[in-house]
Amino acid sequence: MSGLARMVGQRLALGAFTLLIVSMVIFAAIEALPGDFAEAILGQGATPEAVAAIRESLGMDRSAVERYFAWLGGVFSGDFGVSFSQLSFQSQYGQTGERDIVTVADQLAPRFANTIFLAATAAAVAVPLSLALGILAALYRGSIFDRAANVGTLTSISSPEFFVAYILILFLAAANPIFPSISKIHADLDFWERLYRTVLPALTLTLVVTAHMMRMTRVAIINLMASQYIEMARLKGVPRWRVIVRHALPNALAPIINVIALNLAYLVTGVVVVEVVFVYPGIGQMFVDAVKLRDMPTVQACCLVFAAAYILLNLLADVLSVLTNPRLRHPK
Amino acid sequence: MRTGRPLVTIRDLKIEGLAGEDWLPIVNGIDLDLARGEVLGLIGESGAGKSTVGLAAMGFTRDGCRIAGGSIEFDDIDLVAASEETRRSxxxxxxxxxxxxxxxxxxxxxxxxxxxxxxxxxxxxSSQQESQEDAMALYARLRLPEPESIGFRYPHQVSGGQLQRAMTAMAMSCRPDLIIFDEPTTALDVTTQIEVLAAIRDIVEQFGTAAIYITHDLAVVAQMADRIKVLLKGDEVEENDTRSMLSDPQEDYTKSLWAVRSFRRPEQPPAGGGAQPVIAVSGVTAGYGAAADVLHEVSFDIHAGRTVAVVGESGSGKSTVARCITGLLPPRSGEVRFNGEALPASYRNRSKDQLRQVQMIYQMADTALNPKLRIRDIIGRPVQFYRGLRGAALRRRVEELLEQIEMEPDRYIDRLPSELSGGQKQRVGIARALAADAQFIICDEVTSALDQLVAEGILKLLDRLQNELDLAYMFITHDLATVRAIADEVVVMKDGHVVEAGPKTEMFTPPHHDYTDLLLSSVPEMDPDWLDRLLEQRGVDNIGEAARVRLD
Incomplete structure (x- = not known):
């Protein structure tokens, strides 16, 4: 198992390096966008003097490289900086440091919790559902059920998320007002109310991720059905469902786990559109607003969260895949 | 042991397999009777339909196969008509x-x-508990080590021969009336095989179980079966009790199967003391990566026009020696000399001419030939590379090579490997090695994936080429029958050491080195009493793994 620990260590180091590259790419991308925060926030009232004043107060008169390293230095000491929108009002209204400054980290934390709640709700439905559908589709391969499950999930993955979202709103909120079309989530809601308001976005995400996981489960199992140990199990008189669940599934876990991890990462990072549609106060919406304003510290922080989610979930998938392999769990 | 009522009755069984869109016949009307407690040997070459018939006796067809006609009755239950549920029970x-x-x-x-x-x-x-206890008893009966605990290991933690016995134990778990053994020892080394054979026979006799024993190895079936049925391409050739079948086969095909092992290359006298060996391996020690040495101080010579067979069981280092000679695996110490000149350790540092001199023929012709290239390119490529021929000269040379391997150039030159039979593919592999005009060719288990008749043809071809071109062969094999047929000298390897080396006749006449003795005595003979005699002579503790462990 020391090999596993070494693998985790290496991957974490590599992940940190990846995050660094990601931050550079994001910074460069924001620099490349036309306009900057000062112009964006001032809109119609962007007089050259006001723009220059804001730029100066944000330190944007320095070179891009300088600003990047200043930000990076902050990150290494645990400071993700302060959102530009917080700072700008200070300089505009000439206030002193008396007012509480809310850091990016403080802003992000509740949003992140909301996003994780949404992702977890979707995952709690999507993962068991797609595993069950995949197993059943493999069991009844070529049957009407198999085809219906394939067509159904493929249809839902082929439509853009916002389209699925609006269809759901049409049927479940507008035509039959069962669920709210806008997910107003705040800290005082109890769990069930919160869950109730999360149903539609969660359902949208479920429909989007199920196809991939279900099809991988089905294919991973079917690929194994030609193995000799499966034939052996059938020749022992083992019923078909048991052949699949007990003999095929444990050996098919590694590819399935990897696809599940990819999709869970998508649930965290891919929520942007869905959160916007349902006005769900998660990290995705915050991200969209920050990009509109060219609010560099916030964009960076959001991107790093997304990238870290990808890296950690994939690492988790690899660790689990290793653990499902009896050769590695029980060496000779 | 036999009682009146048959256990299995198969009449006019026809089975078809799906090939693309069409159903093609695999088995064309076979009858089979099996009495309780009887062992029937089913033999034939690949594609004869042995396994298909064996599985059909269980009422089972593989995916893409169907029973097209005939009846299968097991203990008066009609397996063709029976429901899925009945069959499963x-x-x-x-x-x-x-x-x-x-x-x-x-x-x-x-x-x-x-x-x-x-x-x-x-x-x-039975209950989980009862069955577990029974498993341990069966493991003990099958002479598995640590019968109390071996069952709690995972398959990868147990050796191949032990797994095969554990599977036999598993087949016995419900005390069935019939067991289908489908080539149960084909994948095993000889010394392991004999132990598994003894175990299977013991347990089948002990419980009076009827069995269908499927194999392509005649000597094995002679030990196991009461009766033998010979199949060829889905048809029955003949059936008789084992002794009559061995002593007096009726059909030409059966006779040809029996005669296969008769090929003998006349043994060449050892090269004179002063003669320069083509290949001299001296003191080679090698290993993979950072792992321990796999070869220890291996030395032997191979002379022009001679065949040196390197024999040993899996893991003995035979193929690693070949990798050292070809330069794929640079040795840690020691060297390989070609005509007296040291070859650079890695193939990367060898000149084109040095590379040309050492060629290889592989076990799996299927995977050793590029499936996308035509025969003219597969053989033409080394001709072009080593001799620089092109155009008409290249084509002439390729045709010449095809003639040397007894394949008509006009018919085969434009085919793809997939359009050739297994034996023909292996011939193309030989032509590719010849194309370099090498003096020395390594043959790595070149006949073990082939049926006996086809293998015989390949051995004869190699023999003819050797005489014509004065080639030196290093013949890697685990099959001692092949060694008998073609070797001049034999090198016996065990755990990376050369345990014995010398002319073939010396090798096959006592006294032997202990390990050679174990290897030789483990090769089944076409005599139904061979296994009994051997067990009587050596005792059940002196065969297989147990004996091998004792040698260490």
Whole structure:
């Protein structure tokens, strides 16, 4: 198992390096966008003097490289900086440091919790559902059920998320007002109310991720059905469902786990559109607003969260895949 | 042991397999009778339909196969008409199966004993606890080491021969009336095979189980079966009791099978003391990566026009020696000399001419030929590379090579490997080695994937080429019958050491080195009493793994 620990260590180091590259790419991308925060926030009232004043107060008169390293230095000491929108009002209204400054980290934390709640709700439905559908589709391969499950999930993955979202709103909120079309989530809601308001976005995400996981489960199992140990199990008189669940599934876990991890990462990072549609106060919406304003510290922080989610979930998938392999769990 | 009523009655069985869109016949009307407690040997070459018939006796067809006609009755139950449920209740409980590769047929995700008890518990034959205890008793009976605990290991933690015995134990778990053994020892080394054979025979006799024993190895079936049925391309050739079949085969095809082992290349006298060997391996020690040495101080010479057979069991280092000679694996110490000149350790540092002199023919012609290239390119490429021929000269040379391997150039030159039979592919592999005009060719198990008749043809071809071109061969094999047929000298390897080396006649006449003795005595002979005699002479503790361990 020391090999596993070494693998985790290496991957974490590599992940940190990846995050660094990601931050550079994001910074460069924001620099490349036309306009900057000062112009964006001032809109119609962007007089050259006001723009220059804001730029100066944000330190944007320095070179891009300088600003990047200043930000990076902050990150290494645990400071993700302060959102530009917080700072700008200070300089505009000439206030002193008396007012509480809310850091990016403080802003992000509740949003992140909301996003994780949404992702977890979707995952709690999507993962068991797609595993069950995949197993059943493999069991009844070529049957009407198999085809219906394939067509159904493929249809839902082929439509853009916002389209699925609006269809759901049409049927479940507008035509039959069962669920709210806008997910107003705040800290005082109890769990069930919160869950109730999360149903539609969660359902949208479920429909989007199920196809991939279900099809991988089905294919991973079917690929194994030609193995000799499966034939052996059938020749022992083992019923078909048991052949699949007990003999095929444990050996098919590694590819399935990897696809599940990819999709869970998508649930965290891919929520942007869905959160916007349902006005769900998660990290995705915050991200969209920050990009509109060219609010560099916030964009960076959001991107790093997304990238870290990808890296950690994939690492988790690899660790689990290793653990499902009896050769590695029980060496000779 | 036999009682009146037959256990299995198969009449006019026809089975078809799906090839693309069409159903093609695999088995064309076979009759089969098996009495209780009787062992029937089913033999034939690949494609004869042995396994298909064996599985059909269980009422089972593989995906893409169907029973097109005829009847299969097991203990008066019509298996063709029976419901899925009825058939399933028989499988494992009254009819069991032992597959060729135990390593592939045990589920890697579960412990042996859990797979053993699955059948009995599922069929309601015994409880988990009873079945576990029974498993341990069977393991002990089959002479597995540590019978109390071996079941709690995963398949990858157990050796191939042990797995095969554990699978036999699993087949016995419900005390079935019939067991289908589908080439159960084909994938094993000879010394392991004999132990598994002894174990299978012992347990089949002990419980009076009827068996269908499928194999292509005549000497093996002679030990195991009461009766033998010979199949060819889905048709029955003949059937008779084992002794009559061996002593007096009726059909030409059967006679030709029996005669296969008769080919003998006249042994060449050893090269004179002063002669320069083509290849001299001296003191080679080698290993992979950072792991321990696999070869220890291996030395032997190969002279022009001679064949040196390197024999040993899997893991003995035979193929590693070949990798050192070809330069694929640079040795840690020692050297390889070609005509007296040291070859650079790595193939990367060898000149084109040095590379040309050492060629290789592989075991699996299927994977050794590029499936996308035509024969003219497969053979033409080394001709072009080493001799720089092109255009008409290249084509002439390729045609010449095809003639040398007895394949008509006009017919075959534009074919793809997929349009050739297994034996023809192997011939193309030989032509490719010849194309370099090498003096020395390494043949790595070149006949072990082939049927005996085809293998015989390849051996004769290699022999003819050797005489014509004065080639030196290094023949890697685990099959001592092949060694008898073609070797001049033999090198016996065990655990990376050369344990014995010398002319073939010396090797096959006593006194032997202990390990050579074990190897030689483990090769089944076409005599139905061979196994009995051997067990009597050596005792059951002096065969197989047990004996090998004792040698260390």
């Amino acid at each position: 028989l499988l494992g409980r009254r009819i069991a199966y032992v597959a060729q590769s135990a390593a592939a047929s045990f589920n890697p995700a579960h412990r042996l004993i859990d797979q053993h008890t699955e059948g009995p518990v599922l069929h309601g034959v």
